[in-house]
Amino acid sequence: QVQLVESGGGLVQAGGSLKLSCVASGGVFNHLNMGWFRQTPGKEREFVSAITWSGPIFYDNSVKGRFTASRDNAKNTVSLQMNSLRPEDTAIYYCAARTYDGSSWYDSTLYAFWGKGTNVTVSS
Numbered sequence: 532q533v534q535l536v537e538s539g540g541g542l543v544q545a546g547g548s549l550k551l552s553c554v555a556s557g558g559v560f561n562h563l564n565m566g567w568f569r570q571t572p573g574k575e576r577e578f579v580s581a582i583t584w585s586g587p588i589f590y591d592n593s594v595k596g597r598f599t600a601s602r603d604n605a606k607n608t609v610s611l612q613m614n615s616l617r618p619e620d621t622a623i624y625y626c627a628a629r630t631y632d633g634s635s636w637y638d639s640t641l642y643a644f645w646g647k648g649t650n651v652t653v654s655s
Contacts, residue, residue, distance in 0.1 A: 532622035533558035533644040535626045539643040540596045543616055547653070551611040553626030553646060558567030563652055564629050566642055567600065567611050569622035569651075576625065594620075616653045645653040 539551040555563065568580040580600040581589045588600050599612040609626065627642035635641055 533563065535628060535629050535644055535646035536583050537624065537626045537646045537649040538622060540651045542652045542654065545616060545653055545655050548612070549616065549651060549653075551613065551624055551626075553609045553611075553648060555607045555609075555610060558628070558640060558644075560615055562630065563603040564603060564636075565600075565609045566627040566629070566631065566636065566639075567609075568625045568639055568642075570622075570625065570648075571620075571622045575652045576639050578639070579624070580611060581636035583632075583636075593639070613651070616651075618653050618655045620651060621653050622651060624651050 534556045535553055537553045562584050564583045566581040568576045569579050570576040578591050582600045582602050597615045602609045625648045626639050626646040628644040629642040632643055
């Protein structure tokens, strides 16, 4: 069983930056494909980014060029550097993990393990 714990959320003004981190335990981290999703009240959880164990990184178009995902296998950690934040980025951000290597990185149902989320609020 993989446990995921997110941190780094908070309140920031539009145009500012935040860095989210997610620490994993209980699994073979360097074999895990990791994802970031976000959710606002009344909406479905939406894909933000995925960073595969083999290296490729994927982003949703809404964050491409502003967010950067990375991983440190020695620390069992993935990070999401968020720059040029906008009010519409306000959400609870979740870290997720899966061992499945197929595509469809945006599909939340393919991720078996989830953190509890960290709150990001961007004020205008």
